[in-house]
Amino acid sequence: MKTSGCRAVIIDDEAWIRDGLSKHIGWERLGIELVQIFEDGMDAIAYIREHPVDILLSDIRMPNMTGLELVAAIRELAKEHRSLSRVRVIFLSGFGDFKYVQEALRLGAVDYLLKPTDVEEIEASLAKAKALRDSRDQPGPADDEDRMDPAEEPASYLIKKALGVIGSRFTENLQLSGIADELSVTPNYLSRLFRQETGKSFSDYLSDLRVERAAELLKSSTLKIYQIGDAVGYPNPRYFSEWFQKQTGMSPGDYRKRHAI
Template identity: 75%
Template structure:
């Protein structure tokens, strides 16, 4: 721990978690020095943390969700109020680390402008990636502290997070009969909103991105497995053999059989 007289270019971070072993693990195993982040305090609940942060501006907050006295969501909502009232000069970057997979928590985290929402147990590398992202945002704002630029970046973060979760769900479930409205329902947003956001963030439509995932897997299986062509179609979400063949022909300019002959 360091005192409060920090170099302005170094991001200051705090950890909040009611479990001692997690606080100690995060403190000791994350390479804070290499990340260029100064860990200034650790707290066991949100109430302790907010009292400190009202007097000591913090750049990055790594927090649990469910804690006694004040939850992580309540804490960040209070921080945003203080920032809006200009009682805090910093725009704290928030990373939630929670054991609760209910996306309702993540939805509220998005509304509060969280940089990331990680589920326990998360490995050190995953946490460090999120911290690096938060540090980059802090550094960018320090280099161009125009308020309109800051507001734009804060607005962009939840969008990026939402699409990140959509892509994770698609990667895990592209073999299913998957549709945009299913993903939208599970992310608590409308289909139209997700569709527009998806194209903005990825440059592709939902259906085009899904086709890309499926064609890559189909090509891999055609070249490396002994599965029959209809089985490969089923494994990438196309149980109708004729439809799979027509779709593959359209995507690759050749039939599945020809592709296998050429690449097996």
Template identity: 65%
Template sequence: MKEWKVIKMENHRQCRAIIIDDEEWIREGLSEHIDWDKLGIELVRAFKDGTEAFSYLEKETADIILSDIRMPNMSGLELLSRLRERGAGRPDLTQVKVIFLSGFGDFKYAQEALRLGAIDYLLKPTEVEEIEASLLKAKRRHEESFERTAPAAEPAEEPSSYLIKKALQLLSDRYHEDLHLSDLAAELFITPNYLSRLFRQETGKSFVELLMEIRLEKARAMLTQDMVKIYEVGLAVGYPNPRYFSEWFQKNTGMSPGEYRNLYFRG
């Protein structure tokens, strides 16, 4: 097993990198076959998942992360999002350059990675030369950031806010489906627990509360403006069982769908 040593450097320290992958042979291969000395990059640690890496980065620093996407406990995308969240208290975390090295070719992963500020997205298996070229690009970006004094170069929108906006848009688009928190989390490539915390932090409400609000708003609009049958309204907002829809609507509004229509219908 490789023994990791952090070399303390004076003045302008060497660019530091960490590896994150749940496969030990990949971690060992990347550490041994990439010519880190030639690149002028110090490889300081390797981790088996995002949770271990995040704990390390809360106390230590790294300039480049070479990471897998899908891993147990915390994905690479979730790790990047969490690092950006911590930017207010730790500005150095917003400067970390991330390269994703993944075996999954779905474009959504690449799109999400780039939106969150990743430097590159490489598909396994990848030639060492390609990885080294990407690492050099990340190193140059790090050096450029290090030399800047104006923080305005950083993205104006924090990734956590972006994730919530996208989650709310998904809720608005898919409210009529049999939708669960895990469905949205899968779309955003993060864990359900993390998405639940983001909903609470950003909106003060849970996934269930937000979904209910959207469904109620849509149901009310249909009952007051559209000449559709009540069971069709229920079906349109995700409740195919007419009795359950009526009970749910009355519980949340204080009146049945029929009473609401009689009171507010604009025919």
């Protein structure tokens, strides 16, 4: 295969899936080089330590190391090898369990596709991952605590910590009072400092992050609308639809029709 500069690996414990993905995806047409195929996350980590990789196409449920554990391990490695912070991840899973979707979002996954998945859907997600890799302006799996532009990064250690908590736990029922308690400050003080340093209230910042992730999932994933709502912290489908329309001016269904990749 012709080298493109954008390198991808496949990790899946089922041989027929590995074979199908390697043979039926239009890798060269997408401008992506498939460099390795693994059946085990541990083997993939050993390879990634030594070889630069841009995209991971990984199953969730695998023996020895799950896809989620794999990406969590990459986050740790990225603390010493900064280039790993820009690895883009696409998860494939036969499990629609919300906890997997939520954890995938926390880890900065580009997409979460439920098996069986059409080749066209996988290729669309790969194209999106490559575009993000080329632009280098979106957070990868190790960048959740660095969402702000360095020039706009708040000076306050407290706000840096607060943003880190929001970035890693935005799918939960997150409250300013709870974060303030974790940081040993009063909610009023944290609220005032948060607005002063980010230009937004806590609730607006959290809402903006959630709508950004919901919009991405509506555009590129195969998840049901109610699953997306639950995955970004709104388990009530009606409330999620009303909230999303208020934020974007469109219902989730209309947004998906207009922006689907």
